[in-house]
Amino acid sequence: MLRDNYTAAEMIPIRLLMSITIISAIMLLAFVGFQRIDTTTEMQRFEDELVILRSELSLLCETGESRDIRDPYAPSGSTRVFSFHIPSSLSTLSFGSYPWASSSIDQYDSDISSGIFYQTTQGETKALWCDSSIIFRKGIYQDSRWMVSDETPNFTFSESATLTVTFEKVYDTASTVIIIY
Secondary structure, three states: OHHHHHHHHHHHHHHHHHHHHHHHHHHHHHHHHHHHHHHHHHHHHHHHHHHHHHHHHHHHHHHOOOEEOOOOOOOOOOEEEEEEEOOOOEEEEEEOOOOOOOOOOOOOOOOHHHEEEEEEOOOOEEEEEOOOOOOEEEEEEEOOEEEEOOOOOOEEEOOOOEEEEEEEEEEEOOEEEEEEO
16 A cells, blocks of 8 residues: 555656646647737738728729829829738738839839739738729928939838828829829
């Protein structure tokens, strides 16, 4: 009888260690699962915000007034100010250009300039296509007004943050574009 109690006493620390290991494994799996759900939910919320933005910009192009960018005294064009959260699972967001394009692709042609492109940290690239009447260009502040940037015409953002941008409808020589600043 004494021998059985001695063996049982030796098994208590081993059983305790096994129980702690199993509980830790279950908690680790739950933690990883919650992180994936959180990342998926955050990305879905971001994509929903982009769909809302696309509809707002379509409405801006259809009903908004354009500012003549060549006239320094022209009144402001119709604008939309939009805020959205860029999730940490996103590495790059680009309006009107495909920054991952090979040099053989003209990334400023009219098809690409109407798209919103984003890439996840896992390398998955997605596109949200807008109406072909929407042409995105980066805006720069010059001579007390916003102009189209000739040096870097695309608006690309690559940080996780809450981003507030202004979209303005302007008339530039031969076409109507949306400048982003």
